[in-house]
Structure formats: C-alpha cells, structure tokens
Amino acid sequence: MGGGFGVSTTSVLGGVVKRREDPALIRGTGLYVDDLQLPGMLHVAFVRSPYAHARVVSVDASDAEAMDGVRAVYTAADVAHLGDLVTQVAVGKLRPLLAGDKVNHLGEAVAMVVADSRYGARDAADAVDVEYDPLDPVIDLKEAASDAALVHEDMESNVLLAWEGGPWGDEEAIAATQQTIADAKGRDDTVSVSIEAVNQRLLPMPMEPRSVVADWNVGYGRFTVHSSTQIAHALAGGIAQTFGLSLTDVRCIAPEVGGGFGCKLNVYNDEILVCFASQQLGRPVKFTETRRDAAGSTIHGRGWVATATITGTADGQILGYELDGIADMGAYSQNFTVAIPFLGLFVGAGQYTFPTHWKVACVHTHTMTTDAYRGAGRPEAAYYLERAIDAFAREIGVDPAEVRRKNFIPADSFPGAATHIGFPMDTGDYETNLDALLETAGYEDLKAERDRLRAEGRLVGLGLATYVEVCGFGPSALVDLGFSWAAYKIPSGFSGSGLVRVQADGTASVIIGTGPTGQGHQTTWAQIVSNQLGIPVENIRVSHGDTAESPLGIGTFGSRSAAVDGSATYEAANKVRAKAADLAAHLLEASADDIVFADGGAHVAGSPDQQVSWSDIATLAYQPHRLPEGMEGGLEAHAVFSPGNATWPFGSHLALVEVDGDTGDVKLLRYIAMDDCGNVINPMIVDGQIHGGLAQGIGQAMFEDGDYEADGNLLKWSFVEYPLPTSADLPSFELHRTVTPTDINPLGVKGIGEAGTIGSAQTVVNAVVDALSPLGVTHVDMPLRPKRVWAAIQAAKTNGSVS
Amino acid sequence: MHVSLTVNGQRAVTDVEPRTLLVHLLREELGLTGTHVGCDTSYCGACTVILDGKTVKSCTMLAVQAQGAEVTTIEGLAANGDLHPVQEGFWERHGLQCGFCTPGMIMSAVGLLSENGSPSEGEIRHGLEGNLCRCTGYHNIVRAVEYAAAKMRGEEPPAPEWEEGSA
Numbered sequence: 001m002g003g004g005f006g007v008s009t010t011s012v013l014g015g016v017v018k019r020r021e022d023p024a025l026i027r028g029t030g031l032y033v034d035d036l037q038l039p040g041m042l043h044v045a046f047v048r049s050p051y052a053h054a055r056v057v058s059v060d061a062s063d064a065e066a067m068d069g070v071r072a073v074y075t076a077a078d079v080a081h082l083g084d085l086v087t088q089v090a091v092g093k094l095r096p097l098l099a100g101d102k103v104n105h106l107g108e109a110v111a112m113v114v115a116d117s118r119y120g121a122r123d124a125a126d127a128v129d130v131e132y133d134p135l136d137p138v139i140d141l142k143e144a145a146s147d148a149a150l151v152h153e154d155m156e157s158n159v160l161l162a163w164e165g166g167p168w169g170d171e172e173a174i175a176a177t178q179q180t181i182a183d184a185k186g187r188d189d190t191v192s193v194s195i196e197a198v199n200q201r202l203l204p205m206p207m208e209p210r211s212v213v214a215d216w217n218v219g220y221g222r223f224t225v226h227s228s229t230q231i232a233h234a235l236a237g238g239i240a241q242t243f244g245l246s247l248t249d250v251r252c253i254a255p256e257v258g259g260g261f262g263c264k265l266n267v268y269n270d271e272i273l274v275c276f277a278s279q280q281l282g283r284p285v286k287f288t289e290t291r292r293d294a295a296g297s298t299i300h301g302r303g304w305v306a307t308a309t310i311t312g313t314a315d316g317q318i319l320g321y322e323l324d325g326i327a328d329m330g331a332y333s334q335n336f337t338v339a340i341p342f343l344g345l346f347v348g349a350g351q352y353t354f355p356t357h358w359k360v361a362c363v364h365t366h367t368m369t370t371d372a373y374r375g376a377g378r379p380e381a382a383y384y385l386e387r388a389i390d391a392f393a394r395e396i397g398v399d400p401a402e403v404r405r406k407n408f409i410p411a412d413s414f415p416g417a418a419t420h421i422g423f424p425m426d427t428g429d430y431e432t433n434l435d436a437l438l439e440t441a442g443y444e445d446l447k448a449e450r451d452r453l454r455a456e457g458r459l460v461g462l463g464l465a466t467y468v469e470v471c472g473f474g475p476s477a478l479v480d481l482g483f484s485w486a487a488y489k490i491p492s493g494f495s496g497s498g499l500v501r502v503q504a505d506g507t508a509s510v511i512i513g514t515g516p517t518g519q520g521h522q523t524t525w526a527q528i529v530s531n532q533l534g535i536p537v538e539n540i541r542v543s544h545g546d547t548a549e550s551p552l553g554i555g556t557f558g559s560r561s562a563a564v565d566g567s568a569t570y571e572a573a574n575k576v577r578a579k580a581a582d583l584a585a586h587l588l589e590a591s592a593d594d595i596v597f598a599d600g601g602a603h604v605a606g607s608p609d610q611q612v613s614w615s616d617i618a619t620l621a622y623q624p625h626r627l628p629e630g631m632e633g634g635l636e637a638h639a640v641f642s643p644g645n646a647t648w649p650f651g652s653h654l655a656l657v658e659v660d661g662d663t664g665d666v667k668l669l670r671y672i673a674m675d676d677c678g679n680v681i682n683p684m685i686v687d688g689q690i691h692g693g694l695a696q697g698i699g700q701a702m703f704e705d706g707d708y709e710a711d712g713n714l715l716k717w718s719f720v721e722y723p724l725p726t727s728a729d730l731p732s733f734e735l736h737r738t739v740t741p742t743d744i745n746p747l748g749v750k751g752i753g754e755a756g757t758i759g760s761a762q763t764v765v766n767a768v769v770d771a772l773s774p775l776g777v778t779h780v781d782m783p784l785r786p787k788r789v790w791a792a793i794q795a796a797k798t799n800g801s802v803s
Numbered sequence: 804m805h806v807s808l809t810v811n812g813q814r815a816v817t818d819v820e821p822r823t824l825l826v827h828l829l830r831e832e833l834g835l836t837g838t839h840v841g842c843d844t845s846y847c848g849a850c851t852v853i854l855d856g857k858t859v860k861s862c863t864m865l866a867v868q869a870q871g872a873e874v875t876t877i878e879g880l881a882a883n884g885d886l887h888p889v890q891e892g893f894w895e896r897h898g899l900q901c902g903f904c905t906p907g908m909i910m911s912a913v914g915l916l917s918e919n920g921s922p923s924e925g926e927i928r929h930g931l932e933g934n935l936c937r938c939t940g941y942h943n944i945v946r947a948v949e950y951a952a953a954k955m956r957g958e959e960p961p962a963p964e965w966e967e968g969s970a
Contacts, residue, residue, distance in 0.1 A: 016965045018894060025902030026890040026909065028837015028877030035836035118827075119820065207841045207849060207937050208903040258839075258903025259937050291842040518901030518938050684897050684965055688943060692900060695940030719846040719935060727928040727941040756940075 013531040013747075016684040020522040020537070030256040033211035033228045034288045041213070042071055044274055044287035045121035047111040047128045048297065049103035052137035052366040052712020056101055056130060059111055064124040069116035071281055073128060076100035076110075079276055085269045085334065086238040086487050092160040092333035092364060093152045097269045097276075103132070104151065104331035105368050106714050107296025109269060114277050114285060137366035137712035141305050141326040144363040151331060151364040160329060160338055162361040163345045166421030180355045181320030184311050190319060193392040194309040198781045199380045201303035201328065201706035202699075203722055204373045206517070208258020209289035210298060214274040218282060223250045223275055228257045230264040230517055231555040236547045237489030238267040239275055247489055247547075254545035260517035261696070262372030263298050265557045266335040267488065270297075292717045300706055301373020303328035304341075304380050306360065308388035314396050316403040318354040323384050325360040330369035336376070337369060338362045339483065343377030343470065343558075349420035350385050351430045351468035351650055352407045356420040366712050372557060374696050375757040378469055386465040386762040390769070391778060400464050400766070401438055405431055415743070425468075425648045426742045426750075427678075433738045434466055437652040437674035440736050446656060454774060459659040463767025464652070467759045471751040472563035472647030472742075490554065494642065496561070497551035498569025500529055500576045501636035504622050506600075506615030507539040513553015514565040515545035519753060520685045524562060525569055527681055528747070532573035533580070534597040535614055551638055559649070559751030562681060567745040568641035575637035583617045583635070586628050647742050647750035651675035653759045655767040664790025666702060666768055672734040673759065678741045678750035686752050687735050693756020694733055699725045700757075701764035705783050772796065808869045810835065811879025819866045825859075826850045828866035829876060837877040837906045841935070848934030851907035851914075852876050858914035860933075877906035880913065888954040889913050889947070896963060898947030900938035908934045912948045920956055922948070 024030040047059075061073035076098040084094035099108045111128050115121035138144045138151050144158045151158050167173045185192055212227040223245070229235050229252070236252040239245070257264060270287050278285040289298065306325025312318035327341045341360040348358035358381075389407075393400040409417050411429040418424050437443075446462055453460040476492040479485075485493035497513040510529050512521065526540040544550055553565050577597065584602035585592040588610060596605050601613040617635070620626055624633035656670040673690060680686050703723045708714050716722040741748030761782065768784050769777060775796040780789060807816040810833060817832050829835045829852070838861060841849035845863035852861045853875040880887045889912045892898060899905040908931065915922060915930035922930060927948045928941070936944060950960040 016963070019897065021902070022894045022899060025899055025905055026877075026886070026893050027881060028835070028906045030902050031836075032839070032903065034840070035830070037831070037834075118831075119822065205937060206901070206903070207847060207935060208839070208901065209841070256902060259901040261937070291844065291847075518899075520900070684963075687964070688897050688900060688939060691940035691942040692938045693940075696937075718844040719842055720844065724935050724937060725940075726932045726935065727944065728932040730928075730941055732924065732945065733940065733942050 013527055013681055017523055017527055017537050017682055019520050020526055021520065032208055032256045032258055033213060033226045036213050036226055038213065038215060038284040041284040041286055042114050042116060042281060043118045043121040044277065044285060045113050045125040046109040047113065047125050047130060049099065049106060049108045049110055051103060051132055051134050052106050052139065053135040054103050054132040055135065056099060056103060056110060057133050058131045060129040061111060063129065064113060064127040067124050067127060069120040070124045071114045071116070072277065074098065074112045074277065079273065082242050082272065082276065085272065086241050086267055087333060088335050088485055088487050089333065089337060089339045089482065090487065091338045092329060093155065093331065095269055095332035095334060095369065097273055105366050106712055107368060109297065112273050112277065114281060139365055139367065139708050139710055139712050141328055141363060141365065144365045145326045145361055151366055158363045160362045160364065162359055163341050164359040165345050165348065166356060166358065166419070168345065168421035174357065177355050178357050181311060181322060181357055184319035189313055190311050191314065191395055192309055192311040193388065193395045194307055195388050195391050195779050196307045197384065197387060197779060199302050199304040199383055200782055201370065202301045202373055202704050203295055203706040203716060204261045204263035204298065204301060205294065205722065205724060206259030206261055206263065209291060209294045210264060210268065211288040212271045212274050213284055213286045214278040215284040216275065216278040216282070221249060225250065225252045225275065227252060227254060227271055228264060229254050230257065230260040230557055232515060232545050232547050233513065233552055233554060234485060234488035234490060235267050235271060238487065239272065240489055241487060242272050243275065251548040254515050257517040261374040262301065262376055262557060264517065265372050265555065266299055295716050295722065296368060296714055299334060299369050299371040300330065301370060301376065302380055303370050304360065306384050308384040310388045310392040312392060316393065316396060316398040316406045318352065318392070318407045321349060321354055321356045321385065321388065323348060323358045323360070327360050327362050328367065328370055329362050329364055330367045331364060332369050334369045334371050336371050340370065340372060340377040344381035345421060346419060346423060346470040347378050347381050347468055350382065351409050351428060351466065353409050354407055367708050374693065375754045378754065378758045379697065379761060382467045382758050383762045387765060390766045394773065401434060401443065404466050405434060424645060426645055426744050427740050428468065428648060428650055429740050430466065430650055433650060433674055433676050434652045436736065436738050437654060437672065440674065441654050441672045459661050459771040461657050461767040461769065461771025463655045463657070463763045463765065463770055465759060465763040465766055466652045468648055468650040469755055469758050470646045470648055471559035471754060472643065473558045473560050474646040475644060476642040485554065490552065493554040495640050496565030496568040497553045497638065497640045498565060498572045499551050499636065499638045500569065500572040502576060502580065502614060502618045504618050506535070506613055506618055508533065508535050510540060510542045510569060511550050512542065512544045512565050512569060513551045514556050514561045516556055519556060519561065519689065521561060524681050524685060525566065528566055528570050529573045532570060532577055534600060536600060559753040562747065562749050563647050563745050563751050564641055564643060566749065567643070567747055568639045570746055571641060572637045572639035575639060576635060579635060580617050582631065583620050584612055587612050587616060587620060643744045645744045647678065647744065649675065649677045649750040649752065649755050651755055651759050653763040655763045657764065657767040657771055659768060659771045659789060661793060664786035664793060666784050666789060668698065668731055668764065670734065671731060673756070674736045674738060675752070675755050676738045676740050677752040677755060679739065679748035681749060689752045690735055690756040691733055693754060694760050695725050695730060697757040697760025698730065698764055701761040701782050702784050703729065804867050806867050806870050808871060809873045811875060821867060823866045824862055825864040825866045825869050826861035829861060835876050835878050839903055839906060841904065846935070847904070848911060849904050849907040851910040851934065853910055853914060858911050877909060880909065887913065889916065889951040891954065892947035892951035896946040896950050897943045898939065904934060904936045908936060908944060912951065916952055916955060920952060922952060
C-alpha cells in the first residue's frame with residue numbers, strides 16, 4: 001500500500017487496477033475527433049506562409065474559389081471583427097486569427113479554405129495565390145534581445161519582460177543577493193564555473209494531430225465543438241468570449257485525446273476559425289492538422305540560451321548560483337507563453353539552500369509561439385542548474401552526489417522551507433531520496449565499473465542529477481498573480497471539481513472537470529471514489545470532457561489533476577458517504593455514527609450479517625416519500641477543491657552511457673530513477689507516467705531539435721527531420737520511489753506527469769560529458785546526436801587536452 | 804475508380820478517387836476509424852494494418868493498390884469478440900496511455916510475433932521501431948509484447964513489474 005491515506009474502506013488506493021479506458025482503445029473503438037463524420041460536414045485547409053517574415057502584398061483566391069466543392073476562402077479582413085486570438089496571459093503581441101498585411105513566422109495562417117472534402121480543401125489551398133515581399137527575420141535570441149531589429153515594428157522592444165529573483169519582486173533583496181554572490185566570487189578560496197548552454201526548442205508532437213469539428217446550430221443559437229484539447233472549459237469560454245455568446249451557448253467536447261504534453265493546452269486560432277466558418281456556412285466544419293501543420297503551427301516548447309554559474313569552495317559548499325538567460329517566445333503570445341519561464345523561476349535554485357540570482361528575459365522572434373511543453377520552464381531551470389553543479393563538482397574533483405548532498409535543503413527544514421523566491425514548499429526529504437538512489441543503483445560499484453572500462457579506453461560515463469518540481473497548480477489565489485483565465489470566462493483556473501452520483505442501481509457516476517490525454521483518469525478517479533464508498537471500481541464510471549455536463553475544471557497540465565481535481569472528487573465522495581450513512585442508518589434503524597461501509601454496502605458496526613447494499617441505499621434516496629423528515633432526495637454531491645499551495649515532487653536520476661569514439665554515437669545503457677511524488681494511487685499508472693516523461697527528457701537530450709535555421713526556415717516537417725525516440729533507441733527503465741506525502745491535499749499526492757521529463761535531460765548530458773571528460777570535454781549542447789558528439793571529440797583532440 | 808477488397812472478413816466494394824489512400828478508404832468510406840493517421844509520411848505507424856498477411860502502413864498505399872486484398876484492421880483482430888493475446892498484453896501490462904498509436908502498434912506486434920514467436924527484448928524493440936509512441940517510452944509496450952508472446956506459445960507470461968501490495 002502507498003500508505004498515508006486517511007479513510008480507507010477497501011484497498012484500492014495504492015494498488016494496481018487495470019485501466020478502465022483500455023478495452024475501447026485496444027479494440028479501435030475509442031472516438032478521437034478526426035473519427036467524427038457529421039452530416040454535411042465540410043473540411044478546412046490553411047494557406048500558410050512560406051516565409052518567416054514578409055509583407056503580404058496580395059491574396060488572390062479567385063482560382064481556389066472557382067474550384068469544384070470549394071465553399072469559401074476567408075482572409076484576415078473576413079475575421080477582423082473577431083479580434084485577435086483570445087489569450088490568457090496577454091503580454092506581448094497577440095496572434096491575429098489570420099495574418100493581415102504581414103506574416104511573422106513560417107507556417108502562419110494567411111487564408112482558410114473550406115471545401116466539401118479533405119483532399120479538395122488542400123487542393124484549393126494550393127491554388128490560393130499569395131504574393132509576399134520577404135523581409136529579414138529576427139531569429140537569433142541574443143540578436144532579438146539586443147533590439148537591433150524589431151520583430152513587430154509597432155512595439156518598442158522585442159523584450160517583453162524578464163523574470164528575476166529571488167526573492168521575487170523585491171529589488172532590494174535581489175540586489176543584496178547579487179552582492180552576496182559577488183562577495184563569494186571575490187574570495188580567494190572559491191571557484192566559479194560557468195556553462196553557456198542552449199536548451200533547444202522542441203516540438204511537442206503528440207501522436208494525435210490536433211483536430212476540431214465545430215457545428216453551429218442556428219436554431220438553438222449554439223455551438224457544439226469537438227476538439228482534441230486539454231482544456232475543454234477554457235475553449236468553450238474562449239469561443240463564447242470571441243463570439244459574444246454565453247457559456248450555455250457553447251458546448252465543447254474533448255473525447256479521446258491522443259496525447260497533449262501541453263500543446264493542447266491552448267486555445268488555437270483554428271478552433272476559433274472553424275467556429276466562424278460553421279456559423280457562416282451553416283454546416284459542421286472540421287480541421288485536422290497534417291503533421292506538417294503540427295510542426296509549424298502548434299506551439300513549441302523550450303528555446304532558451306543561458307549562462308549558468310556556480311561559485312563555491314573546494315570542498316563542495318556552494319555559495320552562489322547565477323542564471324542569465326533569454327527565452328524565446330516566438331512571434332506571438334498565446335495561452336501561457338511568457339509565464340513558462342516564470343515556472344522555471346519557482347524552481348530556479350532547485351532543492352538547494354545557496355543564494356541564487358536568476359534572470360530570464362522573454363523575447364519575441366519570427367518563429368512559432370512557445371508555450372507549455374511537458375515540464376514547461378521547469379526542465380529548462382533544472383537543466384541549467386544541474387549541468388552547472390555537475391561542472392562545478394568536476395572542476396573541484398568532488399563526487400557530484402556529495403556536492404548535491406552538501407547543499408540540499410535539510411529534511412528538518414520542513415515544514416517551513418521555502419524556495420529562493422520565498423515561495424513555501426510542502427514537504428521534502430532530498431537526502432534520503434538521493435541516498436536511496438545511490439544504494440539501489442549500487443553507485444560505488446557503477447563508478448568502479450566505469451573506471452575499469454575507462455582504463456580499457458572505452459568512453460563510458462555516469463550521470464547524476466536531482467530535481468525538485470513545482471506542480472499541482474494550485475492555489476486559486478494564483479489569480480492575484482495574473483493567471484486568472486478570465487479571458488476564457490473562468491474566474492480562476494486553479495481549483496478543481498468533482499461530482500459523484502450514486503445511481504438507483506448502486507453504481508456510481510463520477511463527472512470531473514478535468515480530462516485526460518492518456519493519464520488514465522477513468523481508472524484513478526474510480527479508485528478514489530471506490531476507496532471512499534466501497535463501491536467496486538467496475539461499478540464506477542468516470543466521465544469528463546463535455547462542458548455541458550461536467551463541473552468547471554480547467555484540465556490536465558502541470559501535473560495537477562490528481563492533486564486538485566482528485567482531491568475535489570475525494571471530498572465529493574465523502575459528502576455522498578455522509579449522506580449514505582444517514583440513509584443506511586434509517587434503513588437499519590441505527591445511528592449514522594455506527595454505520596460501516598464494507599463489501600459493497602453498509603452495516604451497523606458489529607452486525608455485518610445485516611447488510612444493506614448500495615442499491616438499497618440509493619433506492620431509498622430516490623424515493624423521497626420514504627425519507628425521514630427533513631432529508632432531501634437524491635444521492636450525489638459536488639465539491640470544489642482549491643489547495644493552499646502547489647506541490648513539490650522531487651527525485652534523483654542516474655544514467656550510464658557509452659560513447660563510440662569513432663562515430664560519436666551515444667548508447668544509453670541504463671537509466672535508474674528514484675522519484676518521490678508523495679502517495680501513489682495506482683503504481684502501474686504512475687510508473688507509466690515516469691516512463692513517458694523520461695522518454696521525452698531523453699528525447700531532448702539525444703534526438704530532438706526544433707530550432708529554426710538562421711533564415712527562419714524550420715526544416716522539421718516530419719518525423720524524419722524531427723526524430724522522436726523509437727523503441728530501439730531506449731532501454732528498459734529502472735524505476736524506484738521514496739514516498740513523502742504532501743500535506744496540502746487530503747490524498748497526499750503530488751503529481752507525476754512531468755517529473756520524468758524534468759529530471760532526465762541533464763542526467764543524460766551529465767553522463768555523456770562524464771564519458772568524454774578524459775578527453776577534456778566539459779560541455780556538449782543537446783541534442784547529443786552522433787555528428788555533434790563526434791565534433792566535440794575531434795575538437796577536444798585537436799585542442800590537445802588529452803590524447 | 805472501382806475497388807473491391809475484403810476487410811475483416813467482409814467484402815467491401817466502393818468507388819474512390821484514384822489518389823485515395825487506403826487509410827482514408829478504411830476510415831472514411833468503411834467507417835473503420837480504429838486505424839489512425841499520425842504523420843502522413845509513413846513514419847509513425849499509427850495506420851498499420853495487415854494486408855495479405857503482411858503489416859503495411861495504410862497511409863502510404865493507395866486504396867486501389869489494395870484491389871482484391873485481404874485486410875485486417877484493429878477492429879477485426881478480436882476473433883469472436885475475444886481479445887487477441889497482443890490486445891490482452893497491452894491491457895495487462897499497461898502498454899498504452901492515450902491509445903492513439905495503439906492500434907498500429909498492436910498490428911505491428913501481431914506481425915512481429917507471426918515471424919518470431921520468441922523475440923528477445925532487442926528483437927521486440929527493433930521489430931517495433933517503425934511505430935512511434937509518445938506516451939509510454941516503449942517500456943510497457945515491450946512488456947506487453949513479451950506477455951503476448953508467452954501466451955501465444957502457451958506459456959505463463961512473465962510476472963508484472965508492479966510493486967508489492969498491489970490490489
């Protein structure tokens with residue numbers, strides 16, 4: 001058992017339950033948006049800019065409009081009255097629905113074609129003649145930050161803001177921290193080590209391309225929109241806001257969603273535009289991305305350059321950490337965009353005590369928008385910090401585990417520990433976690449084995465990294481920091497909700513405000529409710545993703561659903577349980593205090609032979625005339641949960657690699673992870689989340705590169721140019737955990753969706769640098785593809801560091 | 804153009820544009836939406852079906868090229884409603900998360916096991932290299948195929964990796 005759960009009537013919390021959602025998915029009967037065929041449905045294709053930066057001289061759609069089956073071609077002027085794309089954190093240039101007189105990134109939509117068929121729409125899009133006058137693009141981040149040329153001529157600077165801490169927002173305290181670090185640097189017993197590194201842009205690339213079907217019913221005056229979104233309620237609100245409708249006039253449904261990883265955590269211009277087309281044409285309208293659309297026009301992640309500097313003494317005591325960086329926002333701000341580095345700032349100093357000055361400037365460039373991609377700001381922050389600590393440890397010749405241990409926030413600082421920006425942390429025990437990893441992995445033996453192989457001339461390396469994450473967002477008070485979601489008619493996006501209804505036959509219907517993109521909510525939530533009510537998991541059906549029926553909840557991102565919406569559902573189940581105890585007491589002529597729930601029903605303590613079933617209890621609830629005086633009929637409850645804090649999972653990872661010195665090929669031999677996400681509801685699902693998270697972090701470290709060319713081209717149009725890790729690229733992962741429950745929600749769970757990604761890229765890079773360290777290599781930028789690693793080896797040999 | 808083929812044991816006769824891809828015939832003409840389109844470039848494998856006994860990527864084949872062929876899609880895999888051992892393995896070993904790559908992954912695994920009934924981990928990993936999954940890191944997909952291989956050999960599948968105390 002995971003331990004730490006309060007009320008428990010069965011043992012389904014902390015145990016493996018096979019996924020309730022799988023039978024449909026393994027039979028091919030799950031419904032994804034592109035599967036939908038509505039009568040009279042039309043299809044959309046977009047005309048997209050082939051330039052990063054250009055004036056649009058003219059758009060001639062006459063040939064396209066004359067083609068058979070083409071219903072309409074829309075350009076910027078047709079949708080000007082709808083304004084820019086509705087955006088939550090509206091800092092910077094907002095995206096026009098369609099580009100007007102200028103395009104600002106490759107793939108920006110210039111015109112929308114609507115036709116009878118999927119193929120016909122693409123033919124017509126090819127027939128739209130757009131004349132461009134190409135301009136020089138701003139792509140390089142340092143150049144953008146210098147304002148040598150402006151991305152948007154009506155803005156004064158490309159720099160939107162800089163996140164700086166800590167403590168956050170207190171300029172005097174920041175200056176004092178900088179002075180403390182400067183003083184440390186000035187001492188003659190300290191060493192400073194800097195790494196300048198690129199945290200390259202990534203393309204999220206869920207296997208399901210985004211897809212949306214909008215259906216305007218003129219009679220009802222209502223949109224029904226199916227979308228492969230992570231945020232159905234926000235999409236409904238965004239559409240309502242754009243078209244001047246009420247929330248009851250827009251119903252959004254997210255059916256099966258084939259992965260999201262943050263990129264479906266946005267309201268997109270195509271989602272608004274298909275609504276517009278449906279309203280104009282009186283027909284359902286579908287847009288499904290091609291993979292090429294997904295590469296160039298769905299949000300990207302990461303995209304930072306920064307210099308990280310550690311200053312400390314020769315025994316490994318760190319006296320200061322500085323990060324000075326630039327983060328690429330792309331040409332337009334969308335849902336979170338400038339807020340992503342802010343998430344990095346939260347964990348800028350990781351789980352360490354040393355003084356930290358952290359500053360990342362957010363700049364526009366002529367590229368696609370960046371926004372939340374798995375980890376969102378936190379992988380970047382952890383990467384720079386853990387690479388710099390590793391370099392420092394190497395420089396002073398102290399074991400990297402020892403350096404980390406020396407600088408951890410001690411376990412006895414909890415409760416009361418806070419981050420470098422002054423934000424309180426829930427629970428943590430970093431040293432125990434690290435020690436558990438080292439012991440489980442046999443760290444000393446691994447080091448000895450590495451040294452033995454190294455003595456044979458093989459390039460073998462061992463990489464270690466630790467992390468703390470902030471997730472489980474979060475307090476609804478985040479609204480006061482500007483994260484209100486009001487643009488989507490959601491007053492605060494950071495609470496969760498659940499509705500639990502016991503039906504007359506004793507089965508339970510659970511409707512949640514959040515929705516999954518593969519995380520197994522139908523199973524996890526059934527476990528939560530089953531644990532509180534004793535109704536078997538197989539008699540509980542969990543629904544989500546339909547704004548017409550589900551209570552307000554914002555969605556699955558930031559590893560928040562179990563911690564926030566799961567806790568809300570837990571509390572809703574407890575309310576149902578309290579009422580059911582009254583009902584059972586009435587049936588059994590006993591006091592509610594004496595009712596025990598067990599074996600799929602209830603009995604009076606000490607009299608298990610006189611059992612009433614959930615069906616008996618619910619039947620009474622739905623026969624109001626039989627109820628005791630004053631009791632309301634029905635057996636359902638809704639709860640909203642707003643945690644008092646975010647959650648702070650943590651962990652330690654270890655990778656063993658071998659580099660082929662002749663080809664630069666990196667082989668990941670072993671990957672061992674010790675994660676701590678608090679209590680675990682379903683270990684099978686939690687491990688699965690870590691597996692996937694690791695693959696994405698390792699993907700960044702070794703394979704994926706979404707950076708633009710200097711001329712603003714993006715040569716990443718398919719999985720050939722943007723290689724995701726394949727089954728042959730990865731080893732089986734060795735997962736372990738420590739359990740440090742959080743105290744900010746009743747389940748004690750912290751969240752696990754992003755941890756694997758946050759912990760892994762730097763672990764692999766540290767291992768590869770360790771492997772190459774006998775040659776004198778101190779850093780190689782990601783992704784560690786053979787050509788780049790080979791070049792680093794050649795450069796080191798040429799420099800004559802070591803033979 | 805006229806095309807006739809057998810899909811999941813049923814004869815299908817229809818007229819399509821010559822350029823219609825097999826996957827669009829399956830999904831949009833025949834309503835078999837279990838076969839997915841993930842990339843348009845035959846790289847991701849979400850569209851994998853079995854055609855005349857061989858796994859093919861149905862987004863890279865014209866419908867008319869399937870004239871006279873026997874095609875099995877994910878919907879046709881469970882014989883008489885009973886799950887194929889590979890489907891069972893994916894369920895038992897958590898071989899899927901979002902489920903989008905799963906039909907293609909399952910069909911490829913069926914193809915792999917028809918050629919090699921006792922694949923090593925390395926052979927499974929290389930055998931499924933043409934199918935991308937963004938959710939699982941492939942770890943549990945490998946376990947699922949190991950499970951199915953054992954079942955198909957009539958052996959007890961390897962125990963799951965879940966920790967002690969699992970329900």
